[in-house]
Amino acid sequence: MEVSKLVRENLAAMKPYVPGKPIEEVERELGISNVIKLASNENPLGPSAKAVEAMMRTAAKAHIYPDGNCYYLKDELAKQFGVSADYLMVGNGSDELLKLIAETFLKPGDEVVMAQPSFSEYIFATKLMDAKCIHVPLNNFTHDLTEMAAKITKRTKLLFVCNPNNPTGTVVTKAEVEQLLAKVPEHVMVIFDEAYYEYVQDGDYPETLEYVKDGAKNVIVLRTFSKIHALAGLRVGYGLAHPEVLGWINRTREPFNVNIMAQAAAVASLQDSGHVKASVELNERGKAQLYKGFEERGMKYVPTEANFMLAKVGVSSKELFPLLLKEGVIVRTGDIFGLDEYIRLTIGKEEENERFFNALDKALGQLTG
Ligand SMILES: Cc1ncc(COP(=O)(O)O)c(C=O)c1O
CATH class of the missing domain: 3.90.1150.10 (Aspartate Aminotransferase, domain 1)
Known part of the structure:
Protein backbone atom coordinates (compact mmCIF):
# COMPACT_ATOMS: atom_id res chain seq x y z
CA MET A 1 0.00 0.00 0.00
CA PRO A 47 9.99 27.83 37.67
CA SER A 48 8.79 29.80 40.68
CA ALA A 49 8.95 27.76 43.92
CA LYS A 50 5.24 28.54 44.30
CA ALA A 51 4.53 26.99 40.91
CA VAL A 52 6.51 23.86 41.84
CA GLU A 53 4.56 23.58 45.08
CA ALA A 54 1.29 23.90 43.15
CA MET A 55 2.40 21.06 40.82
CA MET A 56 3.15 18.81 43.80
CA ARG A 57 -0.24 19.55 45.30
CA THR A 58 -1.91 18.61 42.02
CA ALA A 59 0.07 15.43 41.32
CA ALA A 60 -2.14 13.23 43.49
CA LYS A 61 -5.21 14.39 41.55
CA ALA A 62 -3.89 13.19 38.21
CA HIS A 63 -6.67 10.60 37.91
CA ILE A 64 -9.25 13.39 37.48
CA TYR A 65 -9.71 15.16 34.14
CA PRO A 66 -8.64 18.79 34.21
CA ASP A 67 -11.13 21.67 34.14
CA GLY A 68 -11.68 22.04 30.39
CA ASN A 69 -12.57 25.69 30.87
CA CYS A 70 -9.45 26.57 32.94
CA TYR A 71 -11.69 28.55 35.29
CA TYR A 72 -9.13 29.52 37.93
CA LEU A 73 -6.40 30.30 35.45
CA LYS A 74 -8.67 32.47 33.32
CA ASP A 75 -9.89 34.16 36.49
CA GLU A 76 -6.32 35.03 37.55
CA LEU A 77 -5.36 36.20 34.05
CA ALA A 78 -8.56 38.28 33.86
CA LYS A 79 -7.68 39.99 37.15
CA GLN A 80 -4.11 40.71 36.05
CA PHE A 81 -5.11 42.16 32.69
CA GLY A 82 -8.35 43.91 33.67
CA VAL A 83 -10.56 41.96 31.25
CA SER A 84 -13.45 39.56 31.82
CA ALA A 85 -12.72 35.83 31.56
CA ASP A 86 -14.57 35.50 28.24
CA TYR A 87 -11.74 37.49 26.61
CA LEU A 88 -9.34 34.61 27.35
CA MET A 89 -8.42 31.28 25.81
CA VAL A 90 -5.86 28.83 27.16
CA GLY A 91 -3.92 26.27 25.18
CA ASN A 92 -1.40 23.46 25.40
CA GLY A 93 1.33 26.02 24.79
CA SER A 94 0.73 28.97 22.48
CA ASP A 95 1.82 26.51 19.76
CA GLU A 96 -1.56 24.85 20.11
CA LEU A 97 -3.36 28.18 19.94
CA LEU A 98 -1.55 29.01 16.69
CA LYS A 99 -2.82 25.75 15.24
CA LEU A 100 -6.37 26.33 16.50
CA ILE A 101 -6.37 29.80 14.94
CA ALA A 102 -5.28 28.33 11.62
CA GLU A 103 -7.93 25.61 11.84
CA THR A 104 -10.59 28.21 12.62
CA PHE A 105 -9.86 30.66 9.83
CA LEU A 106 -7.91 29.05 6.99
CA LYS A 107 -9.11 27.12 3.99
CA PRO A 108 -6.99 25.93 1.04
CA GLY A 109 -5.66 28.83 -1.01
CA ASP A 110 -6.06 31.48 1.70
CA GLU A 111 -3.03 33.67 2.29
CA VAL A 112 -1.16 34.35 5.51
CA VAL A 113 1.28 37.24 5.75
CA MET A 114 4.30 36.74 8.00
CA ALA A 115 7.84 38.03 8.41
CA GLN A 116 10.91 36.09 7.32
CA PRO A 117 12.66 34.84 9.35
CA SER A 118 10.15 34.57 12.15
CA PHE A 119 8.66 31.85 14.35
CA SER A 120 8.39 28.67 12.29
CA GLU A 121 5.02 27.60 13.72
CA TYR A 122 3.26 30.22 11.56
CA ILE A 123 4.49 28.34 8.50
CA PHE A 124 3.49 25.00 10.01
CA ALA A 125 -0.05 26.14 10.89
CA THR A 126 -0.54 27.74 7.47
CA LYS A 127 0.72 24.76 5.48
CA LEU A 128 -1.25 22.34 7.60
CA MET A 129 -4.43 24.00 6.37
CA ASP A 130 -3.16 24.06 2.78
CA ALA A 131 -3.04 27.85 2.85
CA LYS A 132 -0.25 29.97 1.40
CA CYS A 133 2.58 31.67 3.30
CA ILE A 134 3.34 35.18 2.10
CA HIS A 135 6.81 35.89 3.46
CA VAL A 136 7.97 39.47 3.93
CA PRO A 137 11.72 39.82 4.60
CA LEU A 138 12.78 41.60 7.76
CA ASN A 139 14.22 45.06 7.34
CA ASN A 140 17.31 45.52 9.50
CA PHE A 141 16.29 42.36 11.42
CA THR A 142 12.89 43.93 12.20
CA HIS A 143 9.35 43.36 10.89
CA ASP A 144 8.62 45.63 7.93
CA LEU A 145 4.99 46.36 8.74
CA THR A 146 4.60 48.74 5.79
CA GLU A 147 5.62 46.02 3.37
CA MET A 148 3.53 43.44 5.21
CA ALA A 149 0.43 45.66 4.88
CA ALA A 150 1.23 46.09 1.19
CA LYS A 151 1.14 42.30 0.73
CA ILE A 152 -2.49 42.01 1.90
CA THR A 153 -4.85 40.84 -0.84
CA LYS A 154 -8.47 39.70 -0.99
CA ARG A 155 -7.25 36.21 -0.13
CA THR A 156 -5.38 37.26 3.01
CA LYS A 157 -6.93 35.88 6.19
CA LEU A 158 -4.22 36.15 8.83
CA LEU A 159 -1.23 38.41 9.46
CA PHE A 160 1.30 37.46 12.13
CA VAL A 161 3.38 39.98 14.04
CA CYS A 162 5.95 38.26 16.25
CA ASN A 163 6.85 40.93 18.78
CA PRO A 164 9.61 40.53 19.96
CA ASN A 165 10.52 38.55 16.89
CA ASN A 166 11.97 35.08 17.19
CA PRO A 167 14.86 34.69 16.11
CA THR A 168 16.03 38.32 16.08
CA GLY A 169 14.72 39.69 19.41
CA THR A 170 13.66 42.95 17.74
CA VAL A 171 10.36 44.77 18.33
CA VAL A 172 8.00 46.92 16.30
CA THR A 173 6.81 50.14 17.92
CA LYS A 174 3.37 51.37 18.89
CA ALA A 175 3.45 53.93 16.06
CA GLU A 176 4.23 51.21 13.48
CA VAL A 177 1.44 49.00 14.80
CA GLU A 178 -1.04 51.90 14.71
CA GLN A 179 -0.15 52.50 11.06
CA LEU A 180 -0.52 48.82 10.25
CA LEU A 181 -3.93 48.49 11.91
CA ALA A 182 -5.16 51.59 10.10
CA LYS A 183 -4.43 49.82 6.80
CA VAL A 184 -5.67 46.31 7.60
CA PRO A 185 -9.05 45.55 5.98
CA GLU A 186 -11.88 43.87 7.91
CA HIS A 187 -11.33 40.43 6.42
CA VAL A 188 -7.85 40.09 7.97
CA MET A 189 -7.14 38.89 11.51
CA VAL A 190 -3.93 40.30 13.01
CA ILE A 191 -2.18 38.06 15.52
CA PHE A 192 0.36 39.62 17.85
CA ASP A 193 2.54 36.82 19.20
CA GLU A 194 4.00 38.25 22.39
CA ALA A 195 5.68 35.18 23.86
CA TYR A 196 8.51 37.35 25.24
CA TYR A 197 6.65 40.55 26.10
CA GLU A 198 7.57 40.54 29.81
CA TYR A 199 11.26 40.91 28.90
CA VAL A 200 10.79 44.03 26.73
CA GLN A 201 12.50 47.21 27.93
CA ASP A 202 11.76 49.45 24.92
CA GLY A 203 9.35 52.23 25.96
CA ASP A 204 7.79 52.31 22.46
CA TYR A 205 6.56 48.72 22.73
CA PRO A 206 2.82 48.65 21.91
CA GLU A 207 0.10 47.74 24.44
CA THR A 208 -1.79 45.60 21.94
CA LEU A 209 -4.16 44.35 24.63
CA GLU A 210 -5.74 47.83 24.52
CA TYR A 211 -7.06 47.12 21.01
CA VAL A 212 -8.77 43.99 22.30
CA LYS A 213 -10.16 45.89 25.28
CA ASP A 214 -11.43 48.60 22.93
CA GLY A 215 -13.54 45.96 21.17
CA ALA A 216 -11.41 45.22 18.08
CA LYS A 217 -12.56 41.96 16.53
CA ASN A 218 -9.60 41.59 14.20
CA VAL A 219 -6.83 41.40 16.82
CA ILE A 220 -5.62 38.36 18.78
CA VAL A 221 -2.85 38.64 21.36
CA LEU A 222 -0.93 35.44 22.20
CA ARG A 223 1.28 34.94 25.24
CA THR A 224 2.82 32.01 27.08
CA PHE A 225 3.95 30.56 30.39
CA SER A 226 6.92 28.90 28.67
CA LYS A 227 9.31 31.83 28.76
CA ILE A 228 9.43 34.20 31.72
CA HIS A 229 7.24 31.90 33.82
CA ALA A 230 9.65 29.02 33.07
CA LEU A 231 6.91 26.40 32.57
CA ALA A 232 7.83 25.29 29.04
CA GLY A 233 7.73 21.63 30.07
CA LEU A 234 4.11 21.89 31.22
CA ARG A 235 2.83 23.41 27.97
CA VAL A 236 0.53 26.31 28.69
CA GLY A 237 -0.09 29.44 26.67
CA TYR A 238 -2.98 31.89 26.45
CA GLY A 239 -4.64 34.31 24.12
CA LEU A 240 -6.73 37.44 24.46
CA ALA A 241 -9.37 38.42 21.94
CA HIS A 242 -12.98 39.50 21.57
CA PRO A 243 -15.36 36.82 22.95
CA GLU A 244 -16.98 36.42 19.53
CA VAL A 245 -13.59 35.54 18.01
CA LEU A 246 -12.80 33.14 20.85
CA GLY A 247 -16.22 31.51 20.51
CA TRP A 248 -15.26 30.35 17.01
CA ILE A 249 -11.74 29.26 17.94
CA ASN A 250 -13.16 27.31 20.88
CA ARG A 251 -15.00 25.03 18.45
CA THR A 252 -11.65 23.63 17.26
CA ARG A 253 -10.30 22.96 20.74
CA GLU A 254 -9.96 19.51 22.35
CA PRO A 255 -12.05 19.35 25.55
CA PHE A 256 -9.18 18.87 28.03
CA ASN A 257 -6.30 20.58 26.26
CA VAL A 258 -4.53 21.99 29.34
CA ASN A 259 -3.51 19.53 32.07
CA ILE A 260 -4.18 20.06 35.77
CA MET A 261 -0.55 20.63 36.75
CA ALA A 262 -0.13 23.25 34.08
CA GLN A 263 -3.27 25.10 35.19
CA ALA A 264 -2.31 25.09 38.88
CA ALA A 265 1.33 26.03 38.25
CA ALA A 266 0.34 28.86 35.91
CA VAL A 267 -1.99 30.39 38.53
CA ALA A 268 0.72 30.18 41.21
CA SER A 269 3.31 31.65 38.85
CA LEU A 270 1.08 34.60 37.98
CA GLN A 271 0.82 35.33 41.69
CA ASP A 272 4.60 35.33 42.11
CA SER A 273 5.55 38.72 40.69
C1 LIG B 1 7.52 33.66 19.20
C2 LIG B 1 7.07 32.40 19.85
N1 LIG B 1 5.77 32.15 19.92
C3 LIG B 1 5.31 31.03 20.51
C4 LIG B 1 6.17 30.11 21.04
C5 LIG B 1 5.62 28.83 21.58
O1 LIG B 1 5.49 28.87 22.93
P1 LIG B 1 4.74 27.73 23.72
O2 LIG B 1 5.77 27.04 24.50
O3 LIG B 1 3.74 28.49 24.56
O4 LIG B 1 4.05 26.83 22.75
C6 LIG B 1 7.55 30.32 20.98
C7 LIG B 1 8.49 29.32 21.52
O5 LIG B 1 9.66 29.32 21.33
C8 LIG B 1 8.00 31.50 20.36
O6 LIG B 1 9.31 31.75 20.25
Missing part, protein backbone atom coordinates in the same frame (compact mmCIF):
# COMPACT_ATOMS: atom_id res chain seq x y z
CA GLU A 2 1.30 3.43 -0.89
CA VAL A 3 0.54 5.47 2.20
CA SER A 4 1.71 8.65 0.46
CA LYS A 5 -1.32 8.36 -1.84
CA LEU A 6 -3.66 8.30 1.13
CA VAL A 7 -2.39 11.38 2.95
CA ARG A 8 -3.47 14.93 2.21
CA GLU A 9 -1.33 16.32 -0.61
CA ASN A 10 -0.29 19.45 1.25
CA LEU A 11 1.56 17.36 3.84
CA ALA A 12 4.17 16.49 1.22
CA ALA A 13 5.38 20.09 1.38
CA MET A 14 5.79 19.96 5.15
CA LYS A 15 8.71 18.81 7.27
CA PRO A 16 8.43 17.71 10.90
CA TYR A 17 9.62 20.38 13.35
CA VAL A 18 13.21 19.92 14.53
CA PRO A 19 13.46 21.24 18.10
CA GLY A 20 16.61 22.45 19.89
CA LYS A 21 18.68 19.38 20.87
CA PRO A 22 17.65 18.08 24.32
CA ILE A 23 20.38 18.03 27.00
CA GLU A 24 19.93 14.30 27.70
CA GLU A 25 20.38 13.45 24.01
CA VAL A 26 23.68 15.34 23.78
CA GLU A 27 24.97 13.77 27.00
CA ARG A 28 24.00 10.31 25.76
CA GLU A 29 25.50 10.75 22.29
CA LEU A 30 28.77 12.38 23.34
CA GLY A 31 29.22 10.60 26.67
CA ILE A 32 29.62 13.92 28.50
CA SER A 33 27.78 15.48 31.43
CA ASN A 34 27.00 18.98 32.63
CA VAL A 35 25.67 20.09 29.26
CA ILE A 36 23.97 23.51 29.08
CA LYS A 37 21.20 24.33 26.64
CA LEU A 38 21.05 27.87 25.30
CA ALA A 39 18.95 26.87 22.31
CA SER A 40 15.24 27.11 23.11
CA ASN A 41 14.79 30.43 24.92
CA GLU A 42 13.95 28.83 28.25
CA ASN A 43 14.26 30.66 31.55
CA PRO A 44 17.52 29.60 33.27
CA LEU A 45 16.07 30.42 36.71
CA GLY A 46 13.60 27.56 36.47
CA GLY A 274 8.93 38.45 42.49
CA HIS A 275 9.93 35.55 40.25
CA VAL A 276 9.04 37.50 37.12
CA LYS A 277 11.04 40.49 38.36
CA ALA A 278 14.06 38.30 39.23
CA SER A 279 13.88 36.74 35.75
CA VAL A 280 13.89 40.13 34.03
CA GLU A 281 16.83 41.30 36.15
CA LEU A 282 18.82 38.15 35.44
CA ASN A 283 18.10 38.58 31.74
CA GLU A 284 19.25 42.20 31.74
CA ARG A 285 22.52 41.28 33.47
CA GLY A 286 23.08 38.35 31.12
CA LYS A 287 22.33 40.54 28.11
CA ALA A 288 24.98 43.10 29.16
CA GLN A 289 27.48 40.28 29.71
CA LEU A 290 26.83 38.79 26.26
CA TYR A 291 26.95 42.18 24.51
CA LYS A 292 30.32 42.86 26.16
CA GLY A 293 31.68 39.43 25.26
CA PHE A 294 30.69 39.77 21.60
CA GLU A 295 32.09 43.31 21.44
CA GLU A 296 35.41 42.17 22.92
CA ARG A 297 35.62 39.59 20.14
CA GLY A 298 34.70 42.15 17.45
CA MET A 299 31.51 40.25 16.64
CA LYS A 300 28.31 41.94 15.53
CA TYR A 301 25.04 41.16 17.26
CA VAL A 302 21.42 42.27 17.04
CA PRO A 303 20.36 44.20 20.19
CA THR A 304 17.55 42.21 21.77
CA GLU A 305 14.33 42.86 23.68
CA ALA A 306 13.88 39.18 24.53
CA ASN A 307 15.70 36.41 26.45
CA PHE A 308 17.76 35.35 23.44
CA MET A 309 19.92 37.07 20.88
CA LEU A 310 21.34 36.71 17.41
CA ALA A 311 25.11 37.07 17.04
CA LYS A 312 27.31 36.96 13.97
CA VAL A 313 30.07 34.46 14.63
CA GLY A 314 31.67 34.94 11.21
CA VAL A 315 31.96 31.22 10.43
CA SER A 316 29.43 28.67 9.29
CA SER A 317 27.16 28.06 12.27
CA LYS A 318 26.62 24.52 11.05
CA GLU A 319 30.35 23.84 11.37
CA LEU A 320 30.54 25.63 14.70
CA PHE A 321 27.61 23.72 16.22
CA PRO A 322 29.26 20.30 16.75
CA LEU A 323 32.37 21.92 18.20
CA LEU A 324 30.30 23.84 20.75
CA LEU A 325 28.40 20.63 21.45
CA LYS A 326 31.66 18.84 22.28
CA GLU A 327 32.20 21.53 24.93
CA GLY A 328 28.74 20.83 26.29
CA VAL A 329 27.01 23.96 24.94
CA ILE A 330 23.87 23.71 22.79
CA VAL A 331 22.91 26.74 20.67
CA ARG A 332 20.62 27.25 17.67
CA THR A 333 22.35 27.57 14.31
CA GLY A 334 21.38 30.47 12.06
CA ASP A 335 21.23 28.43 8.85
CA ILE A 336 17.65 27.41 9.67
CA PHE A 337 16.75 31.10 9.52
CA GLY A 338 18.78 31.75 6.37
CA LEU A 339 21.54 33.37 8.44
CA ASP A 340 24.35 30.84 8.25
CA GLU A 341 27.04 32.94 9.96
CA TYR A 342 24.78 33.67 12.94
CA ILE A 343 23.80 31.76 16.01
CA ARG A 344 20.74 32.30 18.19
CA LEU A 345 21.66 32.11 21.81
CA THR A 346 19.42 32.02 24.88
CA ILE A 347 20.62 34.46 27.54
CA GLY A 348 21.80 32.26 30.40
CA LYS A 349 23.02 32.68 33.95
CA GLU A 350 26.40 34.39 34.36
CA GLU A 351 28.33 31.10 34.57
CA GLU A 352 26.48 29.68 31.56
CA ASN A 353 27.27 32.73 29.44
CA GLU A 354 30.90 32.44 30.51
CA ARG A 355 30.96 28.78 29.55
CA PHE A 356 29.51 29.70 26.19
CA PHE A 357 32.30 32.19 25.47
CA ASN A 358 34.99 29.73 26.57
CA ALA A 359 33.49 27.11 24.28
CA LEU A 360 33.17 29.63 21.45
CA ASP A 361 36.82 30.70 21.72
CA LYS A 362 37.99 27.10 21.71
CA ALA A 363 35.73 26.14 18.78
CA LEU A 364 36.74 29.17 16.70
CA GLY A 365 40.40 28.39 17.41
CA GLN A 366 39.85 24.93 15.96
CA LEU A 367 37.91 26.23 12.94
CA THR A 368 40.15 29.14 11.97
CA GLY A 369 43.47 28.30 13.61
